[in-house]
Amino acid sequence: MSLIVVGTMAFDAIETPFGKSGQIVGGSATYVAWSASNFVQPVNQISVIGYDFPKDELDAMQARGINLDGVQVKQDQKSFFWAGRYHMDMNSRDTLDTQLNVLADFDPVVPDSFQGSEFLMLGNLMPKLQLSVIRQLKQRPRLIVMDTMNFWMDTAMEDLEAVLKEVDVLMVNDSEARQLSGQYSLVKAAKEIRKMGPKFLVIKKGEHGALLFHEDQIFFAPALPLEDVFDPTGAGDTFAGGFIGHIAATRDISFENMKTAIIKGSALASFCVEKFGNTRMKEINAADIDARMRQFVDLVNFDITLAAE
Amino acid sequence: MSLIVVGTMAFDAIETPFGKSGQIVGGSATYVAWSASNFVQPVNQISVIGYDFPKDELDAMQARGINLDGVQVKQDQKSFFWAGRYHMDMNSRDTLDTQLNVLADFDPVVPDSFQGSEFLMLGNLMPKLQLSVIRQLKQRPRLIVMDTMNFWMDTAMEDLEAVLKEVDVLMVNDSEARQLSGQYSLVKAAKEIRKMGPKFLVIKKGEHGALLFHEDQIFFAPALPLEDVFDPTGAGDTFAGGFIGHIAATRDISFENMKTAIIKGSALASFCVEKFGNTRMKEINAADIDARMRQFVDLVNFDITLAAE
16 A cells, blocks of 8 residues: 655745735645545655755654655755735635745655555646656556646646656646646546546546546535635645545555545545645544545435436 | 426527527526426416417427416517527626516416415516515415525615515525625525525535535535536526426425435436527436436445544
């Protein structure tokens, strides 16, 4: 049940209609690892940080079973930094500042001890770095899941297409699925995207849930209706972490098990948005997750009799 | 299992990115009746039409078990007419033309033969006319369901508030729920709206499904992912018709049964959008509806074990 996670470990500064976070820890691989480690340990982490990344954050991750042997520390550079402001709808946001810092010349190296891992989660990162990690693996993982975003479609489409050919599951949001496929209908978009490589496609729709496509099958998982979404940052990464974490823990890559994985991802994401950054992810335990899974069952469960009335 | 349906019977002229309908039959009560009559007959219809409403449409409705005794025919006026153009997202639309015609001085009259009906569906219509029908009923129906829209919130809020006090179930879309409550979070919006009268609230989210709120319970029904949405006109009315039709047929007004009713409404709406106007509603049969209900089961059904992994 060994899992490699690749992505950023970074600082964010977030503004929402409800407040400002100040500089807090973020990054795709940070969120994925916190989420996945609820289900599977160790999480073999590949990332890069600067001299300024807080030691207590690293200690907390290690205590959680996140193996940081693949995390490079650049003592003369700062960590990647992103600042953004969310609009009232909490779905759209403006980037206020991006400082690549350590990310500018990041060259991920897979430690020997990570070789042979069964599962690979490529968190949002430059596509060529995602591909570099795949190429370094001596044995292809049983399942490769890739998260990406519109920014790479705009600036590195060739690299992105090359990675797509290598992965089993792609995760994007609805507008990214439309951009990538050139199709407005998500059903049609899914068909086009699966021609690009991934056998499975997960389309994340934020507060509107998520869709899983595979061959002619579609599964839909709702998002939990919440009184307040405090900070959506990292919700997609947390969703991905719950998804791959469940699959790595169960070692079952069937469509049926992916359904459960999506519900687990949705449950984890519903915690993530309740506070700034990864605060909530450090607080919750297995009982909290189970209680929320029960809410998902209640939310969508219905009995029908299909006989004529 | 007697049901009264109140609303418009009208002409529409629809433009979508895929084509123009020309002048076709529409109206909230038309769609509700076609949909509900899949499950319950007769449907006791209350509406108003002009001299120009096609006789073959009336014949088809009567053949379907829709009782038109409550439909006034104004021989010197034209039927209500609406023209609109949908944007690419098929969620937003512009009104191009509205001609009230017979609707301008419509005074609905409940036929004696409709008295004692157990269920009342108030389709989208001027709130004061919805209220007039409620007031004419000698015995309160077991369940009163009301559909409305933002236009009445802008122009007839006092009347709308008066009707809200009298109904059991309110159906609105997400932006209307936000406008009516002044709350962005739909969970908070539902709490506010239920204080206005309705014990149950259905929030329709178009392609993103529908939510049912009652006390502390929430149920979510997805919309079926479709390759193409050809014409969304009437989808909300068709949803309402499937909902009240199932409830009237089963005579069960429990929260549990409302879940099934919402799935039935969603299934009917998924047919409605496949062609212009009510074309598809005339084509489908019980087997088609059952097959689509099975798709809903497949779409959201998942197995989970909540024990620790």
